[in-house]
Amino acid sequence: MRSLAEASPSIALGALDGRYRHAVAPLIDHLSEPALNRERLRVEVEWLIFLTDHAVIPGVGALSADEKAALRVIPEEFGEQDIAELAAIEAETQHDVKAIEYLLKRRFAQLPGRTADDPLTELIHFGCTSEDVNNLSYALMIRGAIQQVWHVKARALLLQLDAMAKDLRAVPLLAHTHGQPATPTTMGKELAVLAWRLRRQLNRVAQAEFLGKFNGATGTYGAHLAAVPNADWQTISKDFVESLGLHWNPLTTQIESHDWQAELYADVARFNRVLHNLCTDVWSYISLGYFAQVRGQGTIGSSTMPHKVNPIRFENAEANLEVSNALLDVLASTLVTSRQQRDLTDSSMQRNIGSALGHSLLALDNVSRGLAGLDANPEVMAADLDGNWEVLAEPIQSAMRAVAAQGVPGMTNPYERLKELTRGRRITAADLREFIGGLGLPVEVAERLAAMTPQTYVGLAPELVSHLDA
Missing domain, CATH: 1.20.200.10 (Fumarase/aspartase (Central domain))
Known part of the structure; x- marks a missing residue:
């Protein structure tokens, strides 16, 4: 059987780099290995510029504006050829950050007026651990x-x-x-x-x-x-x-x-x-x-x-x-x-x-x-609401409690009475309204409860959505 590992172009081992690459592609610019090397180059470049701009090392002059701009282009334009060159350097160094240092020294030597033995190259990666x-x-x-x-x-x-x-x-x-x-x-x-x-x-x-x-x-x-x-x-x-x-x-x-x-x-x-x-x-x-x-x-x-x-x-x-x-x-x-x-x-x-x-x-x-x-x-x-009128047991017993607290007689044991009416069985609108009518509630309370349906018993739910605008 032919090994798929030998296929060209290379076949992705993981789903993110294969089937779902289109959805995660934007992360490649930030979290891939080449992205890491690009940011390493950026840090090294900025450190060199910082050292010279701030005269940290006595007697070392600042880089020119053109040189700084050219150095900053290196990480910005880091691409396929740089990736390949860096890989070749790392194959020799067997150290990824050292390979970055050597690549940047090469690029620095290519600046107008600079050479491979320019003393300033020694400030690349100066004082740094990886x-x-x-x-x-x-x-x-x-x-x-x-x-x-x-x-x-x-x-x-x-x-x-x-x-x-x-x-x-x-x-x-x-x-x-x-x-x-x-x-x-x-x-x-x-x-x-x-x-x-x-x-x-x-x-x-x-x-x-x-x-x-x-x-x-x-x-x-x-x-x-x-x-x-x-x-x-x-x-x-x-x-x-x-x-x-x-x-x-x-x-x-x-x-x-x-x-x-x-x-x-x-x-x-x-x-x-x-x-x-x-x-x-x-x-x-x-x-x-x-x-x-x-x-x-x-x-x-x-x-x-x-x-x-x-x-x-x-x-x-x-x-x-x-x-x-x-x-x-x-x-x-x-x-x-x-x-x-x-x-x-x-x-x-x-x-x-x-x-x-x-x-x-x-x-x-x-x-x-x-x-x-x-x-x-x-x-x-x-339809589901209409098939579950028993959910109105809660507002009815709550209203009975409020009325009982006001001294209206006949409102004892509201929870237990609603439990007996509704638990374990389906009830209809007619069943509920008949129950409400026999409670002896004040007229306005009875009418309000009798007019309630499962679809209207939603409390402040519509208004609560407005908190999303806060």
Whole structure:
């Protein structure tokens, strides 16, 4: 049997780089291995420029404006040829960050007036341990992935859900608590609950801090002080990290502690879990007929049953959210621990960030497409309500309690009396109105209760949707 591993072009091992690549492609610019190397180049370039602009090394002049612009083009135009050249260098160095240093030295030597033996090349990667470059690169990558891709998609889904909730704010729905018919609500209010929950988590993600450190092999600035003892290295470190738009971490070992990553992944995972809840609820509403999947009927629902349109978008989303959370959880729990001053568990672990966010992004895409294919079916919802008049036992006994508290006689044991009337059997509108008529309630209360139906007993549900505008 021919090995598929030898096929050309290469066949993807994972679904994100194969079947679902179209949905997660925007993350490639942020969380792929080439993206990591591009950001490493960016950090190295900016550090060289920072050193010379601030005269950190005595006697070293600043780069010209043209040279700085040319250096900044290197990460911006990092592409296929650079990737191949970098791979060839790494094959010799057997060290990824050292390969970045050597590539940048090559590019620096190509600047007008510069050569391979230019003394300034020694300031490339000056004072750095690999983790000084890596931690800043990952922070820039993750920030870009979250702010420019994941958050944008999540926000768009939230706006879509908000619109659905508002459109369906007054459509009565038979609620189910513990799987049993319960106090009616509206479909819009129930979707608004999920939208509100998702918004809170999205706001937490939006407030994430992206930390960075730049303090040497064990976080002591030892080499820095040895080389340039009169420089204010803590201020230099802080200013450089903040120049990249990151928050400075002043106290670390060789690595930045990754606590901010754990916090971020916990928030994204919580968003995922709420979204998973939306998927299971909408799936249930579809199974009850409350939503019809009528748009895009050119799709195949079942390979053998022509009548079916499976809720595949929501099922696919559930699976991807679970994979995403498994990865986010292990990232969050593993990255916060490193043996003494450094071990390499984080190096391998962080290479899975793209997969973790990729499965979440794929789920967002599926939920959005699934919601877009739904039409509410108020007639089915109304039929379920009309078949469950016993849900009005709650407002009747509550009204009896209020009247009893006012001193009206004959209102004793309201809960027990409604329980005897309704539990374990169906009742009709006529049954309920006859019961109300025999209670001896004040006329206005009796009339109000007799006029109530399961479809009108929705409380403030339509108004509550307005909280989405807050």
